Amino acid sequence: MKITEKDVTYVADLANLELSAEERVHMVRDLNSILGYIDRLNELDTSNVEPMAQVSDRYGVDESKQGSERFAYATREDISEGLRKSLPQQVALENAPDSDGTFFRVPKVIER
Amino acid sequence: MGDRLVDSVEPYNPEMPTSVAHVTTYEPVIGLEVHVQLLTASKIFCSCCTRFGAAPNTNVCPVCLGMPGALPVLNRKAVEFATLAAMALNCRIHETSIFARKNYFYPDLPKGYQISQYDKPLAEHGYIEVQASKTDAGSEKLRTENRELRTRRIGITRVHLEEDAGKSLHEGFPDSDEKTAIDLNRAGVPLIEIVSEPDIATPDEAYEYLTRLKEIILYTGVSDCNMEEGSLRCDANVSVRPRGQKELGTKAEIKNVNSFRFIREALVYEIARQIEVIEGGGKIVQETRLYNSHEGKTYSMRSKEQAHDYRYFPEPDLPPLVVDEKWKAEIAKTLPELPEARRARFVREFGVTEYDAQVLTVSKSLADQFEAAAKAAKNPKRVANLVQGELMGRLKARGASIEQSPISMKGVAASADLVESGVISGKMLKDLYDLSFERDQDFPEVYEAEGRPQQSSDTSALEKIIDEILAANPKQLEQYRAGKTTMLGFFVGQVMKASKGHANPQLVNELLTKKLG
Numbered sequence: 001m002k003i004t005e006k007d008v009t010y011v012a013d014l015a016n017l018e019l020s021a022e023e024r025v026h027m028v029r030d031l032n033s034i035l036g037y038i039d040r041l042n043e044l045d046t047s048n049v050e051p052m053a054q055v056s057d058r059y060g061v062d063e064s065k066q067g068s069e070r071f072a073y074a075t076r077e078d079i080s081e082g083l084r085k086s087l088p089q090q091v092a093l094e095n096a097p098d099s100d101g102t103f104f105r106v107p108k109v110i111e112r
Numbered sequence: 113m114g115d116r117l118v119d120s121v122e123p124y125n126p127e128m129p130t131s132v133a134h135v136t137t138y139e140p141v142i143g144l145e146v147h148v149q150l151l152t153a154s155k156i157f158c159s160c161c162t163r164f165g166a167a168p169n170t171n172v173c174p175v176c177l178g179m180p181g182a183l184p185v186l187n188r189k190a191v192e193f194a195t196l197a198a199m200a201l202n203c204r205i206h207e208t209s210i211f212a213r214k215n216y217f218y219p220d221l222p223k224g225y226q227i228s229q230y231d232k233p234l235a236e237h238g239y240i241e242v243q244a245s246k247t248d249a250g251s252e253k254l255r256t257e258n259r260e261l262r263t264r265r266i267g268i269t270r271v272h273l274e275e276d277a278g279k280s281l282h283e284g285f286p287d288s289d290e291k292t293a294i295d296l297n298r299a300g301v302p303l304i305e306i307v308s309e310p311d312i313a314t315p316d317e318a319y320e321y322l323t324r325l326k327e328i329i330l331y332t333g334v335s336d337c338n339m340e341e342g343s344l345r346c347d348a349n350v351s352v353r354p355r356g357q358k359e360l361g362t363k364a365e366i367k368n369v370n371s372f373r374f375i376r377e378a379l380v381y382e383i384a385r386q387i388e389v390i391e392g393g394g395k396i397v398q399e400t401r402l403y404n405s406h407e408g409k410t411y412s413m414r415s416k417e418q419a420h421d422y423r424y425f426p427e428p429d430l431p432p433l434v435v436d437e438k439w440k441a442e443i444a445k446t447l448p449e450l451p452e453a454r455r456a457r458f459v460r461e462f463g464v465t466e467y468d469a470q471v472l473t474v475s476k477s478l479a480d481q482f483e484a485a486a487k488a489a490k491n492p493k494r495v496a497n498l499v500q501g502e503l504m505g506r507l508k509a510r511g512a513s514i515e516q517s518p519i520s521m522k523g524v525a526a527s528a529d530l531v532e533s534g535v536i537s538g539k540m541l542k543d544l545y546d547l548s549f550e551r552d553q554d555f556p557e558v559y560e561a562e563g564r565p566q567q568s569s570d571t572s573a574l575e576k577i578i579d580e581i582l583a584a585n586p587k588q589l590e591q592y593r594a595g596k597t598t599m600l601g602f603f604v605g606q607v608m609k610a611s612k613g614h615a616n617p618q619l620v621n622e623l624l625t626k627k628l629g
Contacts, residue, residue, distance in 0.1 A: 078153050089167065092170075
């Protein structure tokens with residue numbers, strides 16, 4: 001058992017999740033099962049494989065392009081006209097649980 | 113940006129008689145984190161406008177509001193600006209850097225994470241040269257002329273790209289006791305974070321570092337560095353240790369400081385506080401502290417323990433950021449001559465002092481104006497001399513900066529040409545400068561208004577004045593004739609005075625010598 005209930009409580013707290021005692025037991029079990037699987041993967045010798053954080057830098061790219069060109073598809077020019085416009089204020093605030101029509105409003109927080 | 117999950121703000125009560133002895137046995141160690149907003153037209157990951165002062169929540173879209181499914185697309189200009197700034201700060205640019213998610217909850221961070229860079233930042237290993245006095249003298253003093261200066265190199269650990277958060281307004285609403293208002297216009301504005309090494313030894317050096325940093329960034333044009341509008345923000349990490357000790361003491365982080373002067377004050381206070389705590393047998397707690405500029409004190413901000421666990425991981429929505437040699441070379445082409453190099457050149461080319469070179473390069477636009485004016489003038493050095501000899505003193509007397517000068521660089525150049533070609537005398541120039549300052553008008557306007565005065569080269573008129581002066585001062589004339597030739601100066605002065613400064617001093621000299629000889 002790598003993950004303890006204490007770990008689950010800590011991570012849940014970081015993620016703003018409220019877990020019942022029962023849910024915590026499930027989480028401990030699920031997370032340990034996932035880590036067990038990772039352990040199995042770790043048995044593979046990957047010393048010759050470059051670490052990959054995401055697939056987008058390895059697949060779906062134009063292999064004929066190198067350097068900055070290769071990822072140019074995922075960048076844009078710095079223009080504010082002619083692209084998709086910002087939302088009207090009213091629309092931006094529409095789904096907010098609380099708003100005064102100008103600002104989003106949230107329960108009091110003390111600045112930094 | 114992180115630990116803002118605050119429960120309460122607890123004041124530290126400082127009856128703080130820190131003796132000078134303590135200050136010399138302890139050594140402060142300071143590191144600074146500076147956030148600079150980049151002057152792009154649109155945000156870093158979406159095309160919303162970045163302009164300051166728009167109506168709240170009008171420059172927002174699904175991407176910067178953190179709507180589900182919205183994807184970031186990187187603004188190339190932000191990359192170019194960040195790279196340019198990093199180059200100006202002598203950093204090594206990494207060809208490949210990685211965006212990462214910094215996870216924390218705060219209402220002005222709609223996604224619940226900030227897209228930043230973590231273990232693979234855009235640039236590392238830079239530095240800024242600062243000039244610091246050997247003593248801890250105030251930095252105003254160390255900027256004065258001819259003081260013994262030394263150069264210190266302050267390391268820059270890293271420069272990375274990230275997005276800004278929104279703005280929380282805690283006060284100013286009828287229900288501010290219970291509610292915080294959020295404006296997300298700023299969310300997604302591109303920032304660079306510039307992290308210094310803990311190389312800074314005194315509050316004055318911190319001030320100097322920030323001044324130089326701001327100057328360099330302004331020269332590159334990637335930010336307006338406007339602290340009131342939050343375009344430049346600074347946090348300071350500070351600890352103290354017994355002088356000679358290798359290990360660092362426990363540090364405190366000071367936040368919420370909105371001017372360089374306040375940062376210096378906050379550091380002075382915080383260093384004294386830490387020494388006091390240690391001397392009293394206490395321990396420094398690693399914590400975030402807020403600076404209250406009205407009281408001149410820092411206060412502990414009791415934050416939740418979790419605050420520092422950001423669980424960074426690579427941003428799956430963005431591919432690696434690749435700035436290859438070709439792109440880097442294009443960006444490098446836009447790198448202007450930086451202030452330090454320009455100062456050295458001004459000293460060399462125009463013969464100005466170090467100090468005046470500093471003043472003239474305080475902003476890129478001023479340096480450009482000076483240089484253009486000097487080069488267009490008949491004698492560039494005379495322009496420099498007039499700025500130094502006539503303009504600076506008057507500005508100082510008025511307590512004005514050179515940017516507030518009624519006489520522009522062009523005006524100085526025009527006046528320099530008039531003196532150079534003998535149209536006006538030095539004395540007339542002084543009087544015209546005085547009028548410029550009195551009327552708050554540029555030199556050419558005043559010169560016009562005064563009817564384009566010229567120094568008198570009318571020999572017969574001058575000879576008449578000379579005769580009168582000689583007649584009016586028989587005693588001095590006798591002394592001169594008796595061999596006291598220094599009296600010549602007296603007579604020149606009298607003639608100049610009688611001509612209200614309009615006489616050509618050289619001519620007066622000539623005529624007098626002839627007459628007396």
